[in-house]
Amino acid sequence: MLVILVSFAFGFGLALTRIGLPPMVGFLVAGFAFNMAGLTPPPGLDLVADLGITLLLFSIGLKLDVRGLLKPEIWLSSTAQMAVTTLFFHLVLLLGQLLFPSPLMDMSWQATLVLAFALSFSSTVFAVKILEEKGDLTAFYGRIAIGILIMQDLFAVLFLSASAGKLPSIWALGVLALPLLRPVLFRLMDMAGRGELFILCGLFIALGVGAEGFSLIGLKPDLGALVVGVLIAGHPRASELSKALFGFKELMLVGFFLSIGMEGLPTLGMFTAAVLLCLLLPFKAGIYHFIVSRFGMRARSSLFSALSLTNYSEFGLIVAAIAAGQNLISPDWLLVIAMAVSLSFAVSAPLGKNSERVHRYMFPWLTRFERDFCHPSDAPIDLTSIRAIVFGMGRIGSGAYDELTPVYGREVCGVEHAPERVDFNRAQGRNVILGDACDTEFWLKLQRDDKLELIILAMPNHHGNMYAAKQIHNLNFQCSVAAIARFPEEVEELSAIGVCTALNMYEQAGAGLARSVMQSCSLKV
Known part of the structure; x- marks a missing residue:
């Protein structure tokens, strides 16, 4: 079964790259095709997917300037974006209940609010992949986009804790003492030398210290990988470690994209709902652009940040699963969100690839939103x-x-x-x-x-x-x-x-x- 899955992934990935889409969209399609063929996913696929996301966030942490998160253009813009986008989708879903009465839309206003919250997130995995392929991960607009995504992850941690009806363990306060662990981690990296032992050292820090350590105290494992990545980002060999783990991360992320497409068999009504959600992506991009431009970013930087975030997030699946488990929404919304995430990737990929062309086309209109002052990093x-x-x-x-x-x-x-x-x-x-x-x-x-x-x-x-x-x-x-x-x-x-x-x-x-x-x-x- 594993050989068949790999064949599906390679075949669809290769086919979609021929028409200008990134391989990740092909992997999503491969997951749907594998599921529709009635095949059973191989055991351990979810574990591989989780490892891919964990290593991705760890690699982000290795390159992250934590002081940048304290800047208003990061924390304030991400907070405003979450609030405005959630309100927008909440009103849209309420309007949808009036215009499209169906069992799928039969839910309380609390349920629509939870779904709106899920739709306000953008995909960290997809955005980072697009920025990496363009070589703009360290660009100013790329740093803004990554900072917003990290703030969204922090909101995600708060939501998961609240939805579970419990707070993190009292031991979670020990996170404040993590800087004391930094010299020990630096020493481990120095002792590991090079080659396979250095790679294992990176995996131990990301998975053992970060992910598993945070899981034990009731915090999100992915956040733990991100935090320890930030912790050792100042080491002289941090960049070398990121490159050493690159192949592992890329391979495991294939499992993540495949797993999204295996959530179930969609119906025509579910597919229609997912398409309608994707038609709202320009409004989501507009909200991003307007809010970010308020901080003095040029039209080009604001647009590129918005295009990087013009998609739905895999976290929406987690939110939908929680809501379905609490009987707030129908389980069918899990498939709707899965398809919306997949379709949004297919929509966002060409936009990101042709962002310069989009900017030239929209430039006269976008300049209307520029402020009288310019951000120092964008001057x-x-x-x-x-x-x-x-x-x-x-x-x-x-x-x-x-x-x-x-x-x-x-x-x-x-x-x-x-x-x-x-x-x-x-x-x-x-x-x-x-x-x-x-x-x-x-x-x-x-x-x-x-x-x-x-x-x-x-x-x-x-x-x-x-x-x-x-x-x-x-x-x-x-x-x-x-x-x-x-x-x-x-x-x-x-x-x-x-x-x-x-x-x-x-x-x-x-x-x-x-x-x-x-x-x-x-x-x-």
Whole structure:
């Protein structure tokens, strides 16, 4: 049975990627097809799905700036969005009871309020996947979207506790002492070395310390994985751990998407209800956009955040299950929510993929909602009067910066995405700004003039250098561009897109070492 399920997932995933949809939509369709074929899901699928979500939230925590959640554009916008969206769907469901009298709609106003609350959530799994594929997980609008989703998860914890009629264990207060555990977790990561032991260390921290630890004290396991991820995010190898667990996370999330489609066999009435719910997604996106724009975000950032959240959440299934267990709603709503979640993914995927096109089409109308002030993180980046820019202020980038300083003086600028590295370079007297060259928004906000003569791409990631080089080409920069690479094929790729000088840093390092030895030892050839 497992082989058949894998075949369904691969077949439908491959088919839908051919028409421009992400594989996850194919996995959802595969789950429905598997169920409609009368096949029995293999044992352990739900466990795999739960592990996928847990590891996803753990990986989010590894990249999360917890201080960002305390910003008004996060906590206040998410609270306002939850309240306004819940009210909107509540009124829609009450109107639906008048317009479409049917057994499915026969429920109390308390039940419609619970369903409205479920529909106000957006899918963390889907949004993170879309942002990862676009490379915008660290973009400003991406951080806003992720912050809102995390706040929604916190609301989810409160709802689950209230619906169960009990509060978390008194031991839950021990969460406040978790920072004391941080040195121990750091020590474990240092001792784990590399390879499979390092991967197991990550799984132990995510599943053992985080998920299971929170479960024992009556809190949501997924939240535990997120919290411990945040706890060790400051470790130098946090990014390495995220990459090491990437394959496990991706594989297990396939089980999650398959499981959504296996909730049951839908009827025509249920499918119609799910389609009608999906027709309301533009209103949900509009609520997101309007609320986020109140905090000074540009039309583009507000729209992109809204499009990332224009879907229904898998948490809606949990809420519906709780309501059905308490006889508030018919169990048929479980299938309606499952189909609405699946269809919303199919609707949201092309919107996210073509967000730039949507923005160009809607820009004249969207600008009406912009405020008179602009959020500091969304303001234009002024690099006028700068003659040389170095992207990536690590060891190579800072060395290049220092070599350029005698020539350009203060007219050279470094760009670095890591705040701590920006602070370090500024302390050394270098002119460095915070920016991510792998973020589309950075290039759109960049203001420059004709004085720019040279750009050096010194980022350690070849994909980052390639992306930046393509943006430089697309935006028609009239300056010389140099970049570093690790392998000959990377040098060829950079040269093919117009980089005038692409250096193999290993070869150059070897040549530099040889010259240094010859000079210091006064050797003659």
